[in-house]
Amino acid sequence: MARLDPLADLVAALQRLPGIGARSAQRLAYHLLKTPREEIEALAAAMLGVKDRVTYCTICNNITDVDPCGYCTADDRNPRLICVVEQPENVASVEKTRGFRGRYHVLMGAIAPLQGVGPDDLKIKGLLARLTEGVDEVILATNPNVEGEATALYLARLIKPLGPKVTRIAMGVPVGSDLDYTDEFTMSKAMEGRREM
Numbered sequence: 001m002a003r004l005d006p007l008a009d010l011v012a013a014l015q016r017l018p019g020i021g022a023r024s025a026q027r028l029a030y031h032l033l034k035t036p037r038e039e040i041e042a043l044a045a046a047m048l049g050v051k052d053r054v055t056y057c058t059i060c061n062n063i064t065d066v067d068p069c070g071y072c073t074a075d076d077r078n079p080r081l082i083c084v085v086e087q088p089e090n091v092a093s094v095e096k097t098r099g100f101r102g103r104y105h106v107l108m109g110a111i112a113p114l115q116g117v118g119p120d121d122l123k124i125k126g127l128l129a130r131l132t133e134g135v136d137e138v139i140l141a142t143n144p145n146v147e148g149e150a151t152a153l154y155l156a157r158l159i160k161p162l163g164p165k166v167t168r169i170a171m172g173v174p175v176g177s178d179l180d181y182t183d184e185f186t187m188s189k190a191m192e193g194r195r196e197m
């Protein structure tokens with residue numbers, strides 16, 4: 001029988017996290033080994049809290065602890081302006097600019113035929129349903145890479161006949177990148193410089 005190796009198990013588990021390679025996983029594991037027990041307990045509790053208490057907004061699909069989320073219910077946010085992003089973390093990127101006072105719609109991905117992700121795998125139906133409630137503009141803030149562009153084009157074709165103006169964020173954001181890694185100045189410029197599709 002194989003011997004239990006808690007440290008190796010921890011390294012293996014950490015290595016499954018995005019952006020964590022073998023070396024980082026090992027460094028983190030040794031760091032955790034030296035961390036006081038109460039800090040580890042707080043960390044574990046925070047991780048479980050995310051699983052137990054955080055859910056997805058039934059209107060916009062953003063992560064939230066109340067449903068509908070604060071963005072969907074805020075009175076000082078324009079319900080006639082919707083910013084479409086790929087992932088919940090992209091909402092934070094747009095929020096950092098502090099210039100956007102509309103609402104959001106999270107697609108939960110982008111069209112990526114090579115990975116087997118088609119339009120039906122994304123939260124598009126919910127977006128179209130929201131447009132029947134009177135929307136003036138839909139800002140497509142999908143990532144400036146091949147998948148994000150394909151998704152934006154697909155959505156523009158679908159939404160324009162329904163009436164709202166459809167705009168795409170400016171490509172001050174480096175092409176091929178992810179909005180997550182975009183600083184707030186670049187993101188601000190990308191929103192300000194958006195073009196009609």
Ligand SMILES: [Zn+2]
Pocket residue numbers: 057058059060061062068069070071072
């Ligand atoms: Zn919401």
